[in-house]
Amino acid sequence: MAARRRPCPGRGRDGAAGAQAQAPRRAARERTAVTGRLDGAGGRLWCAAFALLGLPLCLLLAVLVPLGEVADESAHLLRAVALLDGQVVGHRETVTYSDGIARPAAGVTADPVWEVLSRARPLAPDKVPVPEPMPAPGHPAFLPLYTIGTYFPAFYIPGALGIGLGQALGLTPAKAALLGRLANTAAYGALGLAALALARRGRTLLFGVLVVPMSLSLAASFNQDALMIAACALAAALLTGDDPWRRRLAAVVIALVVLAKPPYAAIAAMLLVPLPERFWVSRLFWCRVGIAVLAVLPGVAWIVFATIHVATPVPRLAYEAGPLWSGPRPAPFLGTDTGAQVRILLEHPGLILTLPAQGLLAFKRVLVLATGAIGVFGWLDRLLPAIVYTTWIAALVGLAILCGRSVRLRWIDLALLVTAALLTAWLVALSQYLSWTHVGEARIDGPQGRYFLPLLPMLVLALVPRPAAVLAPGLRWGLVIGTAVAALDLVVVPLATAWMF
Numbered sequence: 001m002a003a004r005r006r007p008c009p010g011r012g013r014d015g016a017a018g019a020q021a022q023a024p025r026r027a028a029r030e031r032t033a034v035t036g037r038l039d040g041a042g043g044r045l046w047c048a049a050f051a052l053l054g055l056p057l058c059l060l061l062a063v064l065v066p067l068g069e070v071a072d073e074s075a076h077l078l079r080a081v082a083l084l085d086g087q088v089v090g091h092r093e094t095v096t097y098s099d100g101i102a103r104p105a106a107g108v109t110a111d112p113v114w115e116v117l118s119r120a121r122p123l124a125p126d127k128v129p130v131p132e133p134m135p136a137p138g139h140p141a142f143l144p145l146y147t148i149g150t151y152f153p154a155f156y157i158p159g160a161l162g163i164g165l166g167q168a169l170g171l172t173p174a175k176a177a178l179l180g181r182l183a184n185t186a187a188y189g190a191l192g193l194a195a196l197a198l199a200r201r202g203r204t205l206l207f208g209v210l211v212v213p214m215s216l217s218l219a220a221s222f223n224q225d226a227l228m229i230a231a232c233a234l235a236a237a238l239l240t241g242d243d244p245w246r247r248r249l250a251a252v253v254i255a256l257v258v259l260a261k262p263p264y265a266a267i268a269a270m271l272l273v274p275l276p277e278r279f280w281v282s283r284l285f286w287c288r289v290g291i292a293v294l295a296v297l298p299g300v301a302w303i304v305f306a307t308i309h310v311a312t313p314v315p316r317l318a319y320e321a322g323p324l325w326s327g328p329r330p331a332p333f334l335g336t337d338t339g340a341q342v343r344i345l346l347e348h349p350g351l352i353l354t355l356p357a358q359g360l361l362a363f364k365r366v367l368v369l370a371t372g373a374i375g376v377f378g379w380l381d382r383l384l385p386a387i388v389y390t391t392w393i394a395a396l397v398g399l400a401i402l403c404g405r406s407v408r409l410r411w412i413d414l415a416l417l418v419t420a421a422l423l424t425a426w427l428v429a430l431s432q433y434l435s436w437t438h439v440g441e442a443r444i445d446g447p448q449g450r451y452f453l454p455l456l457p458m459l460v461l462a463l464v465p466r467p468a469a470v471l472a473p474g475l476r477w478g479l480v481i482g483t484a485v486a487a488l489d490l491v492v493v494p495l496a497t498a499w500m501f
Contacts, residue, residue, distance in 0.1 A: 045479055046196040046203045053486035054211035055189045060494045062181040062220035066501050067174070068120035069378050070221035071450070075148040077118045077222040080159035080180060082108035084167075090149025090310050093142045097129035097315055101334060104312045105131075105144035113137035117173050121379070129315045146314045147435055150306035152259040152299075155224035155231075158187035181220055184227070188219035191230035195457075198246075199237035201407070202460030204399060204478035206233045209456050211486045212392065213375030213384060213493050218450065224260060229453045231257050232267060236457035239270055247271065247288075251295045257454065258299030263427040264454065265299055268292040269420035273413040273461045313337055314436060322440030324348070333439050340439045356429035359444035372449025375493075380448065382500045385492055395485045402477040407463045414462035421455040428452075 068074045082090075090106045097103060112135045123130045135141035162183025166176025192210045196203055209215060210233055218226035231253050238250040251271055258265050271292040276282040313335035321331035324344050333340070345352050359365060374392050375384050432446035 043197050043199070043203070046207055046482075047193050049479070049483045049486065050192055050196055050207060050210060051189075053483060053490050054192070054207075054216060055185070057211075057213075057486075057490045057493060058185050058188065058216045058220050059182070061217055061497060062178070062185055064494060064497045064501065065217070065220065065377065066120045067177055067181075068118040069382075069501060070217060070223055071380055071448070072148060073221045073223055074115065074118035075145045076156070076224060077159070077177065077180070078108055078110055078114055078143055078145060079148060079151065079153065080156045080163060080222055081110045081114050083153050083156050083160040084164050085110070088153050089151075089306065090145055092310065092312055095131050095142070095144055098132040099129045099317060101129070103129075103315050103335065105142075105315070106146055106149035106310050106312045107142055107144040108149060109140050109142050111137060111139070112141050112143065113173055114177075115143055117177060127317070129317055144315075146312065150310045151224065151261070152256075152302055154256050155227040155260055156222075158183045158227070159222045180222060184222060185219050188226050188230050191227065191234050195230065195233040195237040198234070198241070199460070200240040201465050202236070202240065202463050204403065204482055205460050205463075206237060206457055207478075207482050208395075208485075209233055209453055211482075211489070212373070212453070213388065213489055214373055214450050215453060216493075217375060217377055225450055225453075228257050228260055228264075232454040233457045235267075235270060236460045239273070239461055247291070251291050255295040255298055258296055259302050262299040262303040263431045264424055265296045266420040266423040266427065267455065267458060268295045269416055270458050270461055271295065273416060274410060275412050275416065311435075316438065319438055322438055323442055324351070325440030331440075336435055336437070337439050338434045341434045341437070344440060352430070355433060355442075355444055356426045359429050359447055360425055365447075369447065369449040369452065373453055374449070376449075377497065377500060385496050388489065388492055388496075391485055391488055395481050399478060399481055402481070407465055410462050410464055414459070417458045417462055421452075421458060424455055425452060 067077070079090075087108050090108050092104050092106055094102050095105045115134075116137055131144060135143075159180040162180035163176045165183075166179040171179065195206055195210070199206055209229060215226060215229050218229070220226075235250040235253040235257070238246040238253070254268050254270065257267065269292070272285065272288050276285050279285040315335045316333065318332050318334055321327070321329075321333060321340075325331055325340070326344070326347060327340075360369070370393075371383070371389060372380065374389050376382065377384070428451050429444050429447050433444045436446040437444055
């Protein structure tokens with residue numbers, strides 16, 4: 001008996017129906033394959049652009065910028081030096097200042113040669129009291145660092161290792177410090193390359209954050225803010241994928257950022273997206289909330305420990321409390337006073353919202369913060385050429401227009417992430433009022449544009465690529481504009497830096 005032939009799925013009525021049913025799945029597989037190829041090619045291109053345009057500028061800045069001519073670099077350098085001696089965090093000692101008054105201060109014990117080496121400009125005792133007499137180099141002495149003495153030390157490890165290697169090689173302190181800068185640059189480059197390689201979307205934004213002159217200037221110094229920026233870019237890149245290991249590693253990276261600066265705790269909102277439908281009753285969502293809480297808790301514990309055991313007021317020459325002070329007059333203060341500032345905010349709760357809003361959202365302040373985010377060198381007093389700021393602003397506008405067709409926004413995720421960014425900005429501003437601003441002042445002293453660079457990578461998670469047919473033009477325009485701006489900076493910024501210093 002002849003064997004019965006099985007009907008071919010590609011023939012007849014049933015075969016046609018099967019082929020029709022499989023067509024959408026086949027098309028989806030083809031779109032995924034094309035998108036995957038674009039994603040892989042894009043990762044290699046962006047990594048190459050960062051390695052060829054961003055990192056060389058970073059290396060040039062490490063050599064051209066004098067030690068100490070980056071924001072707060074002297075204090076960050078001393079933290080790295082002290083870490084080599086096992087000083088994980090600062091400690092308190094009483095110091096006599098140039099106004100003759102003894103005050104408690106948070107700092108570290110180190111050879112003052114590092115303080116002298118990293119002070120590119122003399123201190124001004126007529127404006128801010130300084131320790132007197134300054135300890136002589138050659139023997140370990142207590143050196144005040146104030147708020148920087150309280151930071152978690154994770155992001156000081158690369159700089160410390162660089163200095164340690166220089167000392168092991170018998171280099172002078174100046175050359176060992178340069179090696180520490182280069183080690184910090186290498187760590188920044190490794191984190192940046194990992195972020196661009198692992199991201200599955202939004203590389204244009206990540207690239208921009210990583211190569212903006214302010215980020216590269218910080219990376220070419222001992223300032224920990226650069227590694228925080230790169231860590232936030234890496235966390236966002238990890239969360240653009242669905243693999244469980246990515247989310248776990250992103251949680252660890254976010255925990256390190258929050259440990260370094262607890263006011264950034266709200267960036268843990270990245271771990272909640274994409275939000276499931278009816279997320280408030282979703283088990284997955286509440287599991288993610290638990291992970292976010294675990295990422296934040298170490299930072300909360302650290303700030304409580306540092307406040308109780310390390311933190312001290314920042315010294316000031318005697319001043320009269322500002323207009324918001326409602327206590328008895330005269331009211332002279334010799335430094336910042338967190339307790340007094342809290343009292344003012346409790347008496348006038350509306351200030352909790354209005355003071356940060358005035359300090360962040362006023363038009364003039366927005367311009368100052370935007371300029372600082374793009375790049376202000378020195379002690380935040382050396383502006384770059386106007387063409388740098390103009391080009392960056394034009395590039396942002398151009399990318400928004402040209403790449404708009406290649407992505408769509410998940411509005412619910414965007415709302416959550418923007419809320420988290422605004423909350424972080426508010427916490428940063430409020431922390432500056434409590435720990436840095438004169439008591440009773442009607443404005444906040446201290447917020448800078450560089451503080452908000454770590455918030456930008458979060459927005460990548462609200463962007464969703466459109467089908468591959470329109471993905472390629474966006475990828476092409478992002479590369480063209482991003483590399484053009486970075487190439488311009490590679491020429492202009494070193495020339496301007498050489499002229500500055």
